[in-house]
Amino acid sequence: MLMRDDKQADFAYQAVYRYMINLINEVGTEGRVKLPSLRHLAERLNVSISTIQYAYSLLEKEGRVYSVAKSGYYALPIAGSTACCTTGDLLERLYVGARRPGMLVLSADEPAQLLSLDAPLLQLERELVRQYPRQLQPYSQPCGIWELRAALAARYTRSPTRCWQADDVYIGADLRGVLAILIEVLALKGAAVLVESPCDWLILRLLQDAGVRVIEWPCNEQGRLDPGYLEQQLRTEGVQLALLSSTPGLATGNALSVADQAQVAGLLEQYDCWLLENDTHGGLAFEACTRYLRDLVNPERLMVFSSFEKAMGPEAPYGYLLSRHLSTPLQRQFLLRAFRLSSIRQRAIARLYHSGRFDQHLDDLRIVLKEHAAAMQARLAQHLGERVTYRAPQAGATFWLRSTEAVDMRRVFQNMLARQVVIAPGELFSVTGLYQQHFRLSHAVSTHHSLDLVLEELAQALKQGQHG
Template sequence: MIDLMPRLDETSGEALYMQLYRYIRDEIAAGRIPANVRLPSIRTLSAYLGVSRSPVALAYEQLLAEGYVNSRPRSGLYAAELDTSASLEVQTEAAAERSAVSPSPKRAYHASQDEPFRYDFGYGSVDIASFPLAKWRRLMNRCLLPENSRLLLYGDLQGEPELRAEIAAYLHHMRGVRCQPEQIVVGAGTYHSLDLLFQLLREDVACIASEEAVNDGVKALFGQFRFDCRPLRLESDGICLEELQASGAQAVYVTPSHQFPYGMTLSAGKRLKLLQWAKERRAYIVENDYDGEFRYSGRPIPSLQSLDDDGRVIYVGTFSRALTPAFRLSYLVLPPALLARFRSRRHSYDQLASPIFQMTQQLFMQSGDFGRHVRKMRSVYHKKRDALLHAVRDAFPAGVEMIGADSGLHLLLRVRGDKNEAELVRAAAREGVGVYPASAYRLRPESDEAPTVLLGFGGLSETDIREGVRHLARACMENGIFSK
């Protein structure tokens, strides 16, 4: 395995994953990464660069799709052997790009080690130990019987009909979503679903408003589709509606049940006003309900889509948090107008979600095992959330604040002091603790908030959560980030 030293520029208009993709592509094409050399794992490289795993995963997926790397089962990604003429062509293209763009400075937020953190509070991990592997394997074996050989083909462009029926029933029961199976489009992960959605929207939408902090993959998609993106200030009960009214946007992106990453919930009053805005402007609301199953206090919050009587809300969901991101199963619920557009023309994708995984998920839901698994995981994550809250209260002084702890698989830790986020992240890394700056998710860089880091807890045991927080507090005290 080799070390990679890309120069990533957060201030560039180009998405981080595209910068990383171009760097690795050029290194392979130039022979600086020799053929058959293993690339660092997604986890290792994201920790080393101080970025989330999403840009690394997207860059690797692009390299794999274009044949610059090969995947070896249970081993990783390896640089491919390239045709000499192809390598020369890419080097020439890369040289032209370098002459047009000035060199980028190094990222400020990079880990101090290239090995995985002992305590990684990165967002996106789930409790793999609790996954019902035996049940899933048994159901998948049914999918591989000769009578199901059709699953070895591409599958339905919109997703397998039987799975869409199960999703529609599940969403109505769990999230109040009102839809028919025919409105659902199955995707291969949230970014794939959003990419498809933005293709459908781009002839209607020149300007999209958005919460001022979003997942980095969503940020990359905004740039890829070149929307005029208007960030909306976040208040204690969600987006600032006055800024939305003044934005001139034809669509808005929100995470109303659990804002990512700040964790607030869009209030009932703002929900109704947001729907009224969409109705009057004939605008669309993109509702990303990425972890709506996991709420730990108060009553479950129905989806925004459940209140929509005018076909203005597009609902986006995923099975990645409830199951595992490895299966790459997500879904869109399209309003009638966008569904008609989807069906009336060919878009740039075949169905990328595996028909085998789709049928396995369908059987898992049909048997009732999925519902039982979600209830079990809600309890598991509730205990982990509590362990994290107690650990922070025990290890840190009163000068820290925990934000967004009522639901989901992460919270934010805000530390009041003279240091900045970069110093906090680096100090934690030296103690073997991976924490991630909240500012990286902001659409506009300026912010006067105290250093704030994201702590994801889904993939850590309760013991590791407590130990990780203890090491984090020690790093903060030893580096003067706060003092008891």
């Protein structure tokens, strides 16, 4: 099967994706099944390792596969009853439920599902293919092509002292791969890393697998992060790195105030703590943000990571890192990972930045997200009423809800799976067992399901899940 010789207007990763779907669907047992390694599949299908990783990342986001540290990727058969999957790792059960046909996945955080740039991106790519015939297309540089790295550097530059160069930008096949490299280069095993909490489960799992000592900075009752708690942890726990969001928190949708940002920046400077800023939701605040934490901290102790996918859509899954330090080990690790990314697609993304089309898209996406959040808020009031409490999100595609009654949230999760609906239990967003009464719901859904009926079923599941 020589995909590189395929003359159809299809992309290699799409062919790999379809091949993997067929392979997964052939699974006939009830146990988990190990899938071929990245290198094995690359050799079998005659494509680059990054193409295989790209396809695997799409499958993982869809819940069709999941990864196990130092072991590889696994798939579970679709056959069988969802309700029977009641044991094992909770995240694994969520992935299994999400990949089944006919499921309404309300656990996801996919803002671009409402408005993506997939079509414009592919149109630009076709135009670029004509300008750059295949024989003239160089292999991508290990850290990404210069045009896209320069575009990102310019976008994050705010002043002569807070500036980035193209050589400070590193682009990988997906966010997981980029973060794995960063954790390895920083040698974080055994180190104390403070993360805002609730925190994305991908980040938590990567840190745990690397042996990092994760210290959570939980939101208070008002849904905000208390700088006083940060100071206590910095003073007593020897925190070397703080991993914080650039915009309103991933799960809660609430932001640090300007005063709190200044206080946090001062504390990080006082205790010589590095900031690793999570900018994956950058630009998705309903009201455009003009001041970020990275603009206040010491630029000599700052790194930023993000991806294109949250804002652009699944056709732009690449992750990237901005770092003015550790250039030699970072370049070496990116070279060893062999991220042979499509130079044409990277150029297409760069043109979206240069033309201003991406900024216009962000403006449009923020409006749509805000409208969907308002519509979901009305539905929550109508169907869940006093069963949940929450603070209206200021950004993103999700609501962070808390049950007003003590419930077994795992039971609620399982009952909703039986109704073909996937929610995200709050405990997935913590490493210390926090948020047992919380769950996350997406409002960025375009579906044939009746959300009103689904929320009525959720209200019933919360009632059935009450303790005692």
